[in-house]
Amino acid sequence: MDALSLLKEDHQKVKKLVKEVEGTTARSTKQREELFQTIVDELTVHERIEEEIFYPRLQKHEKAKDLVLESYVEHGVVDDLLDEISTIAAGDEKWLPAFKVFRENLEHHIEEEEKELFPKTKSIFSEDQLETLGAEMVALKEQAQMELMEEVTEEA
Secondary structure, three states: OHHHHHHHHHHHHHHHHHHHOOOOOOOOOOHHHHHHHHHHHHHHHHHHHHHHHHHHHHHHHHHHHHHHHHHHHHHHHHHHHHHHOOOOOOOOOOOOHHHHHHHHHHHHHHHHHHHHHHHHHHHHOHHHHHHHHHHHHHHHHHHHHHHHHHHHHHOO
């Protein structure tokens, strides 16, 4: 799978999870907490493959550098919002409004990547290079998912 298809697939998965969360009520706290944790886990892995492989390769090219640097900042904002939401009880009236702010920031980031950064990426790398990059990212994604599962097992 090429790098951009992999990232778009991740984006779609997280957007679906976000919609599921927004369909929950304050009374369905367990479901809300589980979905939220799944989102956190998915984004942790996704950000890792972007920040360790995808962004560094793109940042070397002047025409993508500013967008890549902005993407790093956006990851920080999204992470801060996730940290803040995790301190609010899932049944609290403040939880869903905080989650909506997270969603808005996440959607902005995804849209900017897909509409601005990905087209620049296609102009920088050949299809073969995107396939090679994708293979590296898939390998790291699998490793990161295994590490995440090990952490959860150790905490249990």
